[in-house]
Amino acid sequence: MRIRSQFVRRSAAVVAGLALAGSAAALGSLQASAAPSSVQAVQAAATVAAAPTISIKADRATAKAWSKVSFTGKTTGIAASTKVQVQRLENGKWVTFPATTKVTSKATYSVWVQSGRVGVNKFRVVTSKAASSAVSITIVK
Structure with missing residues (x-):
C-alpha cells in the first residue's frame, strides 16, 4: 500500500x-x-x-532696405544636406525667395536675405518635409 x-x-x-x-x-x-x-x-x-520640424530665428526685427537679414534654425527629422528654401508671403501666398542653403550635420542651417520691399515682410523656410513658422521683418528706407 x-x-x-x-x-x-x-x-x-x-x-x-x-x-x-x-x-x-x-x-x-x-x-x-x-x-x-x-x-x-x-x-x-x-x-x-520624429515628425520633421524646422525652426526659424531672425537676427533682427527691423532692417534697412537691401541690408542683410540672417535666418538661423534647427531641424529634427531632416537629413543633413537637405535643401532649405526661404519663402516670403506675398498677397496671401508663399513665394519662393532667391535664398537657399543646406541642413548641416548638426541639424542646423543659416541663410540670409536682402529685400527692398519697404514695410512688414513675412518670411519662412521650407524643406520638402517641413515648413517653419513665419517671422516678420520690417524693412525701412
Whole structure:
C-alpha cells in the first residue's frame, strides 16, 4: 500500500509539473505573439515623435532696405544636406525667395536675405518635409 501511495503522489506531481509546463509554454507563446505588436507600437510612436520640424530665428526685427537679414534654425527629422528654401508671403501666398542653403550635420542651417520691399515682410523656410513658422521683418528706407 505504501508503494501505491508513493506511486499516486509521484504521478500527481508529474501531472502537476506537466500542467505547469504546459501553461508556461502557452504563456510564452502568448508573449511571443504579443511581442511583434509591442515592437510595432514602439516603432509607430518613434515615427510620430520624429515628425520633421524646422525652426526659424531672425537676427533682427527691423532692417534697412537691401541690408542683410540672417535666418538661423534647427531641424529634427531632416537629413543633413537637405535643401532649405526661404519663402516670403506675398498677397496671401508663399513665394519662393532667391535664398537657399543646406541642413548641416548638426541639424542646423543659416541663410540670409536682402529685400527692398519697404514695410512688414513675412518670411519662412521650407524643406520638402517641413515648413517653419513665419517671422516678420520690417524693412525701412
